[in-house]
Amino acid sequence: MNLLEHTQRIEEQLIAWRRDLHQHPELGFEEVRTATLVADTLRSFGIAVQTQVGKTGVIGTLGAGHPVIGIRADMDALPIQEANDVPYASAAPGVMHACGHDAHTAMLLGVARVLSELPDRPPGTVRFLFQPCEEKQDADGLSGASRMISDHALAGVDAVIALHIASEAPTGIVIIDDGPIHAAADAFEAVITGKGGHGAYPHQGLDPIYLLGLVIQAIYGIRSRRIDPTQPAVISIGSIHTGTASNVIPDEVRLNGTIRSLSDDIRAQLHTELEHAFAIVRPLGGDYQLTIQRGYPPLHNDATIAGAIRAASGEIVGAERTIRYGFSMGAEDFAYMTRTVPGAMCFVGAQIGSDMRPHHSPIFNIDENALKIGAAVLAQSAVRLLTQLAGQS
Ligand SMILES: [Zn+2]
Ligand SMILES: [Zn+2]
CATH class of the missing domain: 3.40.630.10 (Zn peptidases)
Structure with missing residues (x-):
């Protein structure tokens, strides 16, 4: 037939x-x-x-x-x-x-x-x-x-x-x-908090853009240094928003992105590692809030x-x-x-x-x-x- x-x-x-x-x-x-x-x-x-x-x-x-x-x-x-x-x-x-x-x-x-x-x-x-x-x-x-x-x-x-x-x-x-x-597709939103002030006197506050730089390195290191190289995974940052003027250090940075993986185990690990990547701002005096919205499974x-x-x-x-x-x-x-x-x-x-x-x-x-x-x-x-x-x- x-x-x-x-x-x-x-x-x-x-x-x-x-x-x-x-x-x-x-x-x-x-x-x-x-x-x-x-x-x-x-x-x-x-x-x-x-x-x-x-x-x-x-x-x-x-x-x-x-x-x-x-x-x-x-x-x-x-x-x-x-x-x-x-x-x-x-x-x-x-x-x-x-x-x-x-x-x-x-x-x-x-x-x-x-x-x-x-x-x-x-x-x-x-x-x-x-x-x-x-x-x-x-x-x-x-x-x-x-x-x-x-x-x-x-x-x-x-x-x-x-x-x-x-x-x-x-x-x-x-x-x-x-x-x-097809991958599991989760989204994240985060706020990194520092302490704003005058761009000429960064030492008086805590620059959240400086903290962001460290967090970005940590996030992009997850896939290459923390995940089994044989396992597909990706975290991409899709937007970063902060600041208003050239000589003002802002109080906070907002960012979001997507998290993709092909297995439940790697998916869970990506969520944990992302939390760790943001947590590096705390010993430096900053803070963060991370929200992960779970999307479709693999x-x-x-x-x-x-x-x-x-x-x-x-x-x-x-x-x-x-x-x-x-x-x-x-x-x-x-x-x-x-x-x-x-x-x-x-x-x-x-x-x-x-x-x-x-x-x-x-x-x-x-x-x-x-x-x-x-x-x-x-x-x-x-x-x-x-x-x-x-x-x-
Ligand atoms: Zn479609
Ligand atoms: Zn479709």
């Missing part, structure tokens, strides 16, 4: 859904129109629908009984003004599908249609997880995946899969790796499920176009799902010629030929997993 023939047959519809969603982007937890479109479309395929899961999420359930395969697509857009001059450009000022979640939603609708029409679909359940808000966390620090999980979206699920479109990989390439593929691909996706992709695009890439230090809230049940995410190339249209940029766009490929890889993987997991309990 090669489901590419099936997704090819609905290619026009896949493109139409994607363009409709692209034109009407909605920010995280505001996906009301998107969720309505998804729910109505699923119902038109005879699929049972549950709405308002994890605030604005939608679940479709096809089939019944064991095994249960979850397929997740995120639906949210970004606060970016689109710069593309295309007929389906965003109609919402300052909001744009600049990460490809419109394509993910369209592809999962395509998967739902193809699987619902498939006469010899193996027994079991396919749960379509249309997730809100991947790109940010709400006031409680929770993103769409966490909200869906709290609403029992993964209850009884044996395996969960997802894909992300990749605008900088050629169309026809599928990337699937085992183990950690995304871990289960080797068995990644293997099923790899085999499915081999059937769709060929084994030679199904490749490994390794990990990146980016982050993805699908990580919460793969921490809850075994799962894996693949990446589907969708580059327009040799254009560089980076994710999260105002010129982001994709080659729509990738829609049928991505939908086929997901559908074929789901069928494989239904068969593969049928023998297990």
Whole structure:
């Protein structure tokens, strides 16, 4: 069975859904129109629908009984003004599908249609997880995946899969790796306090800019001197604010940054080492306050499920176009799902010629030929997993 023939047959519809969603982007937890479109479309395929899961999420359930395969697509857009001059450009000022979640939603609708029409679909359940808000966390620090999980979206699920479109990989390439593929992403904010005064008499106060210089050295030394060299980790300072005049020593320095790692152990160590780096201001008479906001955990691909996706992709695009890439230090809230049940995410190339249209940029766009490929890889993987997991309990 090669489901590419099936997704090819609905290619026009896949493109139409994607363009409709692209034109009407909605920010995280505001996906009301998107969720309505998804729910109505699923119902038109005879699929049972549950709405308002994890605030604005939608679940479709096809089939019944064991095994249960979850397929997740995120639906949210970004606060970016689109710069593309295309007929389906965003109609919402300052909001744009600049990460490809419109394509993910369209592809999962395509998967739902193809699987619902498939006469010899193996027994079991396919749960379509249309997730809100991947790109940010709400006031409680929770993103769409966490909200869906709290609403029992993964209850009884044996395996969960997802894909992300990749605008900088050629169309026809599928990337699937085992183990950690995305980083834990935490943010920090800090204040270093000294004692301000006249720039001509630094000895009368305590210059927090001098303290900052020592702290920066200590922070940048963490990765090279304190972390196991074989373990990926990075701390980057993103902003530093202090001072108002050339001859005034300020009272304090404010800074923030990002902390990335691929394992829970290194993540914990980075937090401790960062605290130590700031603490060096205390013996010098200064003080500091450090706040770490925990973000998404590392995304871990289960080797068995990644293997099923790899085999499915081999059937769709060929084994030679199904490749490994390794990990990146980016982050993805699908990580919460793969921490809850075994799962894996693949990446589907969708580059327009040799254009560089980076994710999260105002010129982001994709080659729509990738829609049928991505939908086929997901559908074929789901069928494989239904068969593969049928023998297990
Ligand atoms: Zn994104
Ligand atoms: Zn994304």
